[in-house]
Structures are given as C-alpha cells and as structure tokens.
Amino acid sequence: MTDTTLVAEPAPSLQTDIPTTDGLALRGLRKTLGGRDVVAGIDLDVAKGELVSLLGPSGCGKTTTLRMVAGFLAVDGGTVAMGGRDVTPLGPERRPSAMVFQNYALWPHMTVTQNVAFPLRTRRVPKAQIADRVRAALDLVGLTHHATSKPTAISGGEQQRVALARAIVQEPDVLLLDEPLSNLDAKLRVSVRDEIRRIQQRLGITTVIVTHDQDEALSVSDRIAVMHDGRIEQVAAPAELYAAPATRFVASFIGSTSTVSGAFLAAVTTPSAAGDEVLVRPEAVTLVADGPVTATVSRVLMRGHFAEVVLTAGESELRSFVTGPPPVVGSTTGVRIGAVLVYSSGVLVGGTR
Ligand SMILES: Nc1ncnc2c1ncn2[C@@H]1O[C@H](COP(=O)(O)OP(=O)(O)O)[C@@H](O)[C@H]1O
Ligand SMILES: [Mg+2]
CATH class of the missing domain: 3.40.50.300 (P-loop containing nucleotide triphosphate hydrolases)
Structure with a gap:
C-alpha cells in the first residue's frame, strides 16, 4: 500500500475505561x-x-x-x-x-x-x-x-x-x-x-x-x-x-421518501406529532377511487415488478409505488396516505407505522 498516512507506531490511547464487550x-x-x-x-x-x-x-x-x-x-x-x-x-x-x-x-x-x-x-x-x-x-x-x-x-x-x-x-x-x-x-x-x-x-x-x-x-x-x-x-x-x-438524513438516505406538502397534507389522517416536515414512503401512498385528495398522474416509471407513479396536486408532488397495472398518465385518481414520518428540525418526532 502506498498510503502516506500509514503509521508504524500509532499514538497511545487517551482513554483508560476500555469497554468489556467481547466483540x-x-x-x-x-x-x-x-x-x-x-x-x-x-x-x-x-x-x-x-x-x-x-x-x-x-x-x-x-x-x-x-x-x-x-x-x-x-x-x-x-x-x-x-x-x-x-x-x-x-x-x-x-x-x-x-x-x-x-x-x-x-x-x-x-x-x-x-x-x-x-x-x-x-x-x-x-x-x-x-x-x-x-x-x-x-x-x-x-x-x-x-x-x-x-x-x-x-x-x-x-x-x-x-x-x-x-x-x-x-x-x-x-x-x-x-x-x-x-x-x-x-x-x-x-x-x-x-x-x-x-x-x-x-x-x-x-x-x-x-x-x-x-x-x-x-x-x-x-x-x-x-x-x-x-x-x-x-x-x-x-x-x-x-x-x-431517526433523522431526516437517514430517511432520505435509506429507501425513497416524498415530502407531503400542500393539498396532499389533507390525505394524512393521523398526524401524531407536531413537526415541520411530514415524509411518506412511496409504498404508503395508495391510489384509490375515492380518496381524501384527488391528484393527477403526471408520470409513470416502470421499475420492474412495480411502477413508480408521480402524482401532482396543485404545486405539490408525491410518489407512489403501484403493483399491478399502472394508471394512465394524465388521468386523475384519489390518493390515500398511510404511515408517515414526522420530523422537527431534522429529528424524528412522530409518525404512524
Ligand atoms: N489523507 C487525507 N488528507 C486530507 N483529506 C483526506 C485524506 N484522506 C481522506 N480525506 C478526506 O476525508 C473525507 C472522508 O474520506 P473517507 O474516509 O475516504 O470517506 P468515505 O470512505 O466515506 O468515502 C473525504 O472528504 C476525504 O477527501
Ligand atoms: Mg471509502
């Protein structure tokens, strides 16, 4: 290895209370x-x-x-x-x-x-x-x-x-x-x-x-x-x-999430805590005939055994994972939002499972 940071003698430890874990x-x-x-x-x-x-x-x-x-x-x-x-x-x-x-x-x-x-x-x-x-x-x-x-x-x-x-x-x-x-x-x-x-x-x-x-x-x-x-x-x-x-960063790094905003907030039925941002996973967004919010299907991306559907309501956008036949682009659909994650200053403060 050609790493110049390689050291023969690392500095001695600064702490003395060594954890006793066997790993x-x-x-x-x-x-x-x-x-x-x-x-x-x-x-x-x-x-x-x-x-x-x-x-x-x-x-x-x-x-x-x-x-x-x-x-x-x-x-x-x-x-x-x-x-x-x-x-x-x-x-x-x-x-x-x-x-x-x-x-x-x-x-x-x-x-x-x-x-x-x-x-x-x-x-x-x-x-x-x-x-x-x-x-x-x-x-x-x-x-x-x-x-x-x-x-x-x-x-x-x-x-x-x-x-x-x-x-x-x-x-x-x-x-x-x-x-x-x-x-x-x-x-x-x-x-x-x-x-x-x-x-x-x-x-x-x-x-x-x-x-x-x-x-x-x-x-x-x-x-x-x-x-x-x-x-x-x-x-x-x-x-x-x-x-x-636990944090906004972890939520965005693991899996996908959408921020629930504008008209879509009306589809959140159980906001369990006050926060400044509500996130939802695409699999918790379902398309229904009659939902609390009506949205337009603006894009459909085939992802294999499911489709990623981009929904628009006013200025707001939300993503849904749909298995089975995907909806037609340009059509309207009811939207229901299941489990959400609520963050305040980037820290998880509540949500629904
Ligand atoms: N010898 C070095 N001198 C200056 N900066 C370094 C050195 N080695 C790594 N860095 C910087 O430290 C940061 C973390 O590097 P690294 O541990 O390799 O990240 P990761 O493995 O998560 O990609 C990077 O911004 C990198 O540019
Ligand atoms: Mg690395």
Whole structure:
C-alpha cells in the first residue's frame, strides 16, 4: 500500500475505561485530515459474531474510520477495543483483525495460493500449517481450482474472494471490509454479497462492512450504522432503520421518501406529532377511487415488478409505488396516505407505522 498516512507506531490511547464487550468497541474515535474533522467522534459496539455495516455517502469518513479500526491509521482521539482489550496503540499486524481493501491489493506476481499465504508467512507460521490453512480458506471461498492462477488471470469476483480468503486465513476475531462489492457488476455483487454473509455466519466472525450502497447494507447486516459528516446518525437493525429513521438524513438516505406538502397534507389522517416536515414512503401512498385528495398522474416509471407513479396536486408532488397495472398518465385518481414520518428540525418526532 502506498498510503502516506500509514503509521508504524500509532499514538497511545487517551482513554483508560476500555469497554468489556467481547466483540469490537469504538469510543470517541476521531481523525482530523486536511484541517477537517473527517471522523468526529464515533461510538460503536459490535457484538461477537455480529455483522454491522457502516453506511453513508462518499466522503463521510467510512474508510478513515475502518483504517483506524484496523490500525493502518493512527487515531487523533478515542479508543479501539477488541475482545475487551485496548488495541489503540497497536499496529495492524498486532491486532486480532484482518482487513479486505476496496481495491483488493493482491500481489500480481504471486499466485492465488501465495497471496493467501502471505499474511501467514509474514507471521512466521510453520510451513505445513500454512499449506493446510490456505487450502481450507480457498475451499471456503470456492477457489480451489484457481490455487495456482495469478490474480490477473481470474475475474473481479474471484479476485474479491482471494482478498476475502487472505483475510479469513488469518483467523481474525474481527473482519473489516471496505466496499467489498463496489468493483463488481450488479449480478456478481449479489452472489458475492450472499457469499460473504454465509462465510461470516458460518465462522461467526465479528464483522464491519463499509458501504455506500443501502441495498447491500440492508440485505447483509445484523445492524446498520448510518454515517453522515464523520458522525453516526443512527444504529439500528435494517427493518427498524427503514421503519423509523431517526433523522431526516437517514430517511432520505435509506429507501425513497416524498415530502407531503400542500393539498396532499389533507390525505394524512393521523398526524401524531407536531413537526415541520411530514415524509411518506412511496409504498404508503395508495391510489384509490375515492380518496381524501384527488391528484393527477403526471408520470409513470416502470421499475420492474412495480411502477413508480408521480402524482401532482396543485404545486405539490408525491410518489407512489403501484403493483399491478399502472394508471394512465394524465388521468386523475384519489390518493390515500398511510404511515408517515414526522420530523422537527431534522429529528424524528412522530409518525404512524
Ligand atoms: N489523507 C487525507 N488528507 C486530507 N483529506 C483526506 C485524506 N484522506 C481522506 N480525506 C478526506 O476525508 C473525507 C472522508 O474520506 P473517507 O474516509 O475516504 O470517506 P468515505 O470512505 O466515506 O468515502 C473525504 O472528504 C476525504 O477527501
Ligand atoms: Mg471509502
């Protein structure tokens, strides 16, 4: 790796009260880069065997956070604990963790076997043991038939699995993956995603996956930590995150939402709290023959097994997901609004489920 921020001796930890969780615990993690608080105080507990995704838009500090957890980047504040042990002052090779890098970072001149064996060789693991462990790791990721191939001779998905094998061969307590699927095409992404989850559950490894892709996070995670501007906005299980996004940012980042405004507000039957913004998911907007509000169908976008229908009433617009035959553009329809989310100054203050 050519990262200039790589450090041999990270600064000693500034805190002494180390959480006793047997998984991973981050407390007050900070990093300033280029005069900006790129990571501005991250607290996160990942239970042993749990998979937590760090989800957020590009530039929000995910990679920086993961590199501090792995030990490739010194913290400017806070602690990293693994298995109840403070590892903040330790370099990456002395932490019980392994990281899969976004670009895989495979050695092109080495075979698949040599790549996977590399971390064991640098740790001076006995030769016979290396052979056994590498074989088992390649078997686990289904790459035995490519054991003697060079990385350049295999596909992107296979390269990703080599990188994964190189991490799990180290038998880490904590597995860290940075955007593991971002270089793969859509179809492959789903199969490698399922593969990662299967292996993670089978081995019971405490895992953190960094991603900007909500589908990826929603489908593999036990819990998701949504990051925004160097902070975590909410940590919750996927279903909870979707049903009750704690902030306006989380609501707009996960799934789609429309702001209910103007004439459409009359269709909200149960405003359970006072707020300055009412949001609705498209699946909670239904077209009915006779509704509290009448709207015009202004656009229909086919999205596969459902259509996204854009509805207009006066100046206001609302989106609805319609399964079955979509309405005709230009027609009018009644609109009913089910569950809503009510925000005040960007914070969830109420709603209906
Ligand atoms: N070495 C660096 N010097 C200055 N700024 C950096 C450096 N590394 C990252 N950054 C900035 O920190 C922010 C967060 O980066 P990163 O952690 O890579 O975000 P993410 O992985 O969420 O896309 C970005 O705005 C990035 O430009
Ligand atoms: Mg990144």
